[in-house]
Amino acid sequence: MFQTDKTMRSDRVPLNRVRIRDDFWSYYIGLVRDVVVPYQWEALNDRVENAEPSGAVRNFRIAAGLEQGDFYGMVFQDSDLAKWLEAVSYLLEADANPELEEIADGLIGIIAKAQQDDGYLNTYFTVKEPDKRWTNLTECHELYCAGHMIEAGVAYYRATGKRKLLDVVCKFADYIDTVFGSEPGQLPGYDGHQEIELALVKLYEVTDNERYLRLSKYFLDQRGQKPDFFEAELQKRGGKTHWPGAGKHVDLAYHQAHLPVREQETAIGHAVRLLYMLTGMADVAALTGDESLLAACRKLWDNIAGKQMYITGGVGSMPQGEAFSFDYDLPNDTVYAETCASIGLIFFAQRMLRLAPESKYADVMERALYNTVVGGMARDGKHFFYVNPLEVNPRACHGANHKYDHIKTVRQEWFGCACCPPNVARLLASLGEYIYTVQGDTVYTHLYIGGEAELQVGGSRVKLVQTADYPWDGLVRFTVHPQEGGEFALALRLPDWCPEASLSVCGETVPLDGRTVKDGYARVLRRWQEGDVVELRLAMPATRVYSHPLVRANAGKVALQRGPLVYCLEQADNGANLHGLVLPKTAELSARREEELLGGVVTIEAEAERQDEGAWAGGLYSPQAPSATRPATLKFIPYYAWANRGEGEMTVWVREQ
Amino acid sequence: MFQTDKTMRSDRVPLNRVRIRDDFWSYYIGLVRDVVVPYQWEALNDRVENAEPSGAVRNFRIAAGLEQGDFYGMVFQDSDLAKWLEAVSYLLEADANPELEEIADGLIGIIAKAQQDDGYLNTYFTVKEPDKRWTNLTECHELYCAGHMIEAGVAYYRATGKRKLLDVVCKFADYIDTVFGSEPGQLPGYDGHQEIELALVKLYEVTDNERYLRLSKYFLDQRGQKPDFFEAELQKRGGKTHWPGAGKHVDLAYHQAHLPVREQETAIGHAVRLLYMLTGMADVAALTGDESLLAACRKLWDNIAGKQMYITGGVGSMPQGEAFSFDYDLPNDTVYAETCASIGLIFFAQRMLRLAPESKYADVMERALYNTVVGGMARDGKHFFYVNPLEVNPRACHGANHKYDHIKTVRQEWFGCACCPPNVARLLASLGEYIYTVQGDTVYTHLYIGGEAELQVGGSRVKLVQTADYPWDGLVRFTVHPQEGGEFALALRLPDWCPEASLSVCGETVPLDGRTVKDGYARVLRRWQEGDVVELRLAMPATRVYSHPLVRANAGKVALQRGPLVYCLEQADNGANLHGLVLPKTAELSARREEELLGGVVTIEAEAERQDEGAWAGGLYSPQAPSATRPATLKFIPYYAWANRGEGEMTVWVREQ
Structure with a gap:
């Protein structure tokens, strides 16, 4: 009935075993550590002058009974804090930082106190509408916030070995698993904003508790079924909506609930929602061998990357609904291309790569990363773009032509709805997760980012040193230090942008032909000796x-x-x-x-x-x-x-x- | 103090003295008479199957006490009926039609009964909010509706000589004149939608009562003064707005109330509002010799025609606010270019031409007329465009990319907010008003439309027969039949699109040079003989x-x-x-x-x-x-x-x- 098979995909490589030392990226990761994360902590604590308060920490203190007051912020305010905690976890996984860990431990203490006896954890509903739990999945991001907290719990456990937050989110997930389901008295629903699907898979990975994987699959399977859960929920609420001015009908396509997920072939609706969903789908497909789920992932990937993606790796062609529009509709000036959507695209690409390396996924991952994601953050680490246009005329903005009202001409400080900055932080802090995957006897290199990785590949253990002046220069050098065993393959991505590549191993040219190149990767299998050098030269013309x-x-x-x-x-x-x-x-x-x-x-x-x-x-x-x-x-x-x-x-x- | 000088502008030529017989236009005017006006009468009476009801006639019956019920439709629903009645008047002025006149008389009877004892006339407020008169000028179109009813009253009187509706609107205008003003107890305001300004000038022209001209000027002078009337009004209403979702602040520029009208230099805000205002401004400037008002008209004309007009004579670059955006911002796909705005542009051009003929005004009038206005109506007379895009991709419409939600790919039947169809009807029914003006000893021809005109010019009276196969062919022939006197000038517009023109009088070529051409018109002064023929050949290359x-x-x-x-x-x-x-x-x-x-x-x-x-x-x-x-x-x-x-x-x- 429900089979799991972890061998279908590559294991995660811990961040303390992929150390980045790279002229390009070390700067940004340093920014995240030294500027973004500390600044965001101030913001989450409402200590940034002249900025709209966040309320996120205070909401948890109130829910924990440590402070009196009202809930402040968006209904999904909790997720900002969870994303921050997740970013902190990645930093701690890479490098010890007792001071930061102490702050995180303190925050986790508050979070644990804010959890209700039955396991429920959400400051909006706990503080503001305690009797309205699970009555508005469509609009209120309850499972979305749960998902982010689960991701934080998993990441913090992986980083520190401390179980406190992991236990909190397990208890929460166990409770959620009792609430949702097809048994009498259960809700046969799913969230308005996908996220918990991918989070539950992570929880399964660290706990080995199949209950979480099964629940993730349940949410995916329920989406888009008839009779529609969101419409039924709206009826039950008597037509009451959370957002003023929301319509009397649910825009199902916005939530990708217009069709069962396996039947969807075209990217439509809110871009971040779709990409988080696809990430979860690829996860579940990999771990359960669910071929129809995987086929849907492939179809939707091809639609996005082949017909609906900007050259910058941005996705979402319109501001209305922050959404995909239709095939080949890629206006450069009225584009949305939210930073978070490109991050979602990177998540999805990474999951496809962990399942089976094909360079087309890594090509898009690289495109999104080097253009939209890095572009989303200023070099001061304090200013961010949500929307990443490909054409801007400042005269047309600032209300001159209202179709540009969503376009900012310069990066902004922390936003009222602050999804993008902490998302950039957690991605960059975990960038080491995206460079390599190991599949069978092969180490695949997807991104050319300098540093050292200690990898387990087949029966071997190897330290791999990558040096490069990427993205400015196309020469990438790997030095191989086998630690145990030594017979394995190195597979290096040949980027789609590269017109001419050459490869040498210890000074000897390796021809790039049908014998060495497969699915866009040049693969060298041999018994490696200490200090063997592999050089990949990627021609990089303008x-x-x-x-x-x-x-x-x-x-x-x-x-x-x-x-x-x-x-x-x-x-x-x-x-x-x-x-x-x-x-x-x-x-x-x-x-x-x-x-x-x-x-x-x-x-x-x-x-x-x-x-x-x-x-x-x-x-x-x-x-x-x-x-x-x-x-x-x-x-x-x-x-x-x-x-x-x-x-x-x-x-x-x-x-x- | 307040001087009037009617000689500053050309008199209106009655429509029964400018008979159109033209292969191109007679079809459209016939459509208005035989299809549009009868169809709209059915629509106004809620007798069109499968169409949203109008309620317009029924609202008047309810206000008149002839029927029980609630007000239906937009707050400005009355204006649809007034515009229809105005179109009917023009048809009657051109050709007797006893059946149509009887319908109109019946309707006028109802309107007169709907008028309140003090002169007030507005079915929305009479039926629905009788205690809220004049409390929301910003949003509720009260004076706008009054203006349209005044235009109808003037037109019907001119057409039939019947005073009933004229008396109604005079009584209404007299009452309005007591409500608005700068004396204690009066409202120092003006309407959210300009229209009454130009209507009061018409009322002045038929009644010679300067009170109306003065009131028109008052409304113009008050607009944009500080402290702002609209904001004060909003405070007085406790922030209550008529339109759900309207903001807590008034968008003054939308209403052209951001600056005193004389200080405005750039077209901004709702396009129809601005153009109706400019029409009224040109009227008042012409009749009072107000130089600063005229200077503002000229500046705004140059801004619109020189920097903010589509090649089709469409104006309004964005759907948000149906508004002008900024100089040279003329997107072809997300354009608004409302049919009514081009009609407003034609009104404004006509007023400028009546003041002083310069071909640049007639060039734009022709451009708007032959492209956007005719394009706004289908050849069946039953389908209309509000929005007139210059680039359409149907795949992008119908919600595929929401920036095109305002774009219709085919003409639509009668709309819920039905401003454009009756506006097209009244313009085409009065097209004879736009062809000629007489200034001193000169008959100016602005449009090349076949037919016969009987004109008074200086001491002469002349019948002028124009024949042409315009706009397909550039040969235009005038046959002159002097009836009395005979010494006067004919001035023919040399269109901006024409690379080469030639003129002959009775077979003799008239050189087109500095002696004959002034302000874009070729002028021939002579003592005309019966049957003299003037031929203008306008080269018309693609x-x-x-x-x-x-x-x-x-x-x-x-x-x-x-x-x-x-x-x-x-x-x-x-x-x-x-x-x-x-x-x-x-x-x-x-x-x-x-x-x-x-x-x-x-x-x-x-x-x-x-x-x-x-x-x-x-x-x-x-x-x-x-x-x-x-x-x-x-x-x-x-x-x-x-x-x-x-x-x-x-x-x-x-x-x-």
């Missing part, structure tokens, strides 16, 4: 990239990419009216390292043409073609670094002729 | 038109125009994926008359290139340029005729290379 002809927004336009980095034009380098620039098809692209610019980047320059507005003799419309152009040297910077020099125009796609 | 380089949406694109008609590509003629079409700079444009197509149109064909989607080998993104194109013969049709062959893609602007 490259023009075009969109599928059905992408209306990019017709006649080109984008530049170099390595995994997508480039953009900014007003700071190129003046205003970027729409008037035309890149000739024949223009040479020259890349140049600029150490002083934006923390050190490679820029790309090209000789192009600029519409000369001053030479226009007509009025608003004229039969005279605007023939006058002036030569212009365009300077492209990596997309992730945009909007770090004040407000200005930006565009990824530029006209080509 | 022409490429370009946008100002600051218009981001049209960068690299071209539109076609021939005569006053803007053209578009439809999927019906050109297949799907119009964004993949490229018109070479060198492609010849060949125009062809097609009598069987869309009621008879001139189409334009050109050899172009089509992106070959089938030849695309890449995925969503690829370093391979989409080089494969196939030859494609493009067929352009007049924009006004789009969406008459089912749902499909459409675009006005096409890529050029």
Whole structure:
């Protein structure tokens, strides 16, 4: 009936065994540790001046009976704190930090006190609507918050070995398992915001208690069944909605509840919800060998990556519902592309890779990571983008044309609904989880990030040292230090952006052909000796990239990419009216390292043409073609670094002729 | 102090003295008479099956005590009925129609009964909130509805000589004049939706009662003064709003109340509101010689026509607030371009022309009329566009991307908020008002529409017969029949779209130079003899038109125009994926008359290139340029005729290379 088979996927590699030492990423991880996490702790405690209070810690203190007061914030405020605690756990797993651990232990004490006798844990309902538990799954994120707390509990246990929060979330999950189900008196439902599905799988992984895996699968299986749970729930509440102005009917597609999950073929609805769901689906599929669930994951992956993803790895083409729109609809200016959605895409990709390495998943993971996710955070670690547009004209924003009301032209401090910053923090703090997977006798390298990893592969144990100047340079070097055994394979991803790669082992070229390359990975199987060196050379030319002809927004336009980095034009380098620039098809692209610019980047320059507005003799419309152009040297910077020099125009796609 | 000077502007020419006999327009005017007006009468009486009821007539019957029941519809529902009655008046002014007049008389009887003893007339407040009169000018359109009823009263009096409705509206206006003003106990306010300003001027023109002109000016002068009336009103109501979800603050710019009207320089806010206001401003400026008011009209005209108008004469770049956005912001797909706003633009242009003929006003009037306004109505007279996009992809509509939720891909039947259809009806029924103005010794011809006009010019009286096959052919012939006197000038507009014009009088060429051409009109002064023939030949080649380089949406694109008609590509003629079409700079444009197509149109064909989607080998993104194109013969049709062959893609602007 219910079979589990953990061998279907790669084990997680603990973070203290994948140490990152990388010129590019160490800076960001340092930021998370030294700036983001401390700053967020202040924010969660309402100690940031001139910022909207969070209330998150205080809500738990109130629910714990340690303080008097009212609940403050969004109905899902608890999740901010859980995500923070999860990020802290990853930092602690990588490096001891007694001071931070003490703060976390204190917070966990409060959380444990806020848990109700029956296991329930949610400060909104405990403090504000104690008699309304589980009456509005559609809108109130109850299981979503539970899921984040479970993730935190698992992460903290893995990091410290301390069971306190793990016990809390197990008790909570056990209680949830009694509430939901198809037995009489149980709720046959699921959450309005997917998240608990993937969290329960993590809980299963650390506890080995199949009850959690089964509950995760139950939530997935129930979604989209008829009669619809959300509509029934709405009826039961007498049509009462949590959000003012919410409609009288549930938008099922928004919650991906329009069809059973196995029957969904096109990405639709709220992007983060879908990607968290798919992450859980891939998890359950891997652990139960559920082929139809896996087939749905593959179909939806192909739809997202093949028809609904921005070149930056952003997803979600419209602000209404923070949602997917439809195939090939990728407007650059009114885009949503929430940072959290790209993080969700990375989660999903990682689960697919743990199941079976195919480079297409890692290619997208890299694309999302190096462009949208890094771009979501300023280099000061204190300012964030929710929405990551590919084209911005500040004049059109700030209410000038209301279709841009969701677009911020510069990164903002902590938001009222603060999902993205702690999500970036927990992803970057756990970045070591995304670099390698081990499958059978093979170590797969998905991301080229410098550092040391101690891995168990088949009967061998190996320390692998990766050094690279990625993403600026395409030479990646691995030094192999076998510790035990030594016969195993190294498989290195050949990125989709790379036109030419070469591989050598101890100075000898390994031909990249059908014998060595499979599913986008170059694989070298041998008995490794201490100090063996593997060098992968990835040609990294500045490259023009075009969109599928059905992408209306990019017709006649080109984008530049170099390595995994997508480039953009900014007003700071190129003046205003970027729409008037035309890149000739024949223009040479020259890349140049600029150490002083934006923390050190490679820029790309090209000789192009600029519409000369001053030479226009007509009025608003004229039969005279605007023939006058002036030569212009365009300077492209990596997309992730945009909007770090004040407000200005930006565009990824530029006209080509 | 308050001086009036009617000589500052051209008198209105009654519609029974400008008879239209024109292959193009007679069809539409016949539609208004035979289909639109009868159909709307059924709609106003809730007798159209499967359509949302209007309630408009019933509301008046209830307010008149002739029927029991509740008010139904929008707070401004009365205005639908008034606009219908105004259209009927114009039809009656042009041609006797006893049956229609009887219906109108009956309706006027009901309206008169619905008037309250003190003169107040508004069914919403009378029936539903009798104690709330004048408490929410901002939102409740009370003076707006009054304005439309005044326009109807004036029009019906002019058409029939019957005073009943005129007396009703005079009594109402007298009462309004006691309510509003700066004396103690009066309201120093103005309406949230401008309209009464221009209506009071009409009332002044037929009654010669300066009180109405003064009140109009008062409303204009009060708008935008501090302390703000709308905010004060909101405070007085305790923050209560009429529309659910309305904010706690008034968006003053939406109502053009952010600045005194004389200080406004940029078109902003709700487009129809602004254009009705400007029409009233031009009226008052003309009749009082108010130079600062006139200067504001000119500035705002130049801003609209020079920086914020679509090539189709549409205005209003965004659906939020049905509003102007900012200079050069003219997105083709998310545009609003409400039919009513283009009608407002025509009103404003007409007032500027009556004040002082300059062809730039008539050029815009013609552009709006031949493109957006005619396009707003289907050839069956029963389906209408509110919103007139310049680029439509049906796949993106119907909720697929919510930024297009306001876009209809085909014309709709009568709307819940039914402003546009009766507005089209009243404009077309009064089209004769827009063709000529007489200024001093000169008859100015602004529009080339066939028919006969009997005009008083200086000391002369003349019958002028205009014949043309406009807008398909550029030859316009005038035959002059002097009835009395005979020495006067004919001035003919030289349209902005025309690259070459020639003029002859009785077979003799008149050179078009500085002596004959002024402000865009070719003027011929002479003593006219019976049967004198004037021929104007306007070269009407199919022409490429370009946008100002600051218009981001049209960068690299071209539109076609021939005569006053803007053209578009439809999927019906050109297949799907119009964004993949490229018109070479060198492609010849060949125009062809097609009598069987869309009621008879001139189409334009050109050899172009089509992106070959089938030849695309890449995925969503690829370093391979989409080089494969196939030859494609493009067929352009007049924009006004789009969406008459089912749902499909459409675009006005096409890529050029």
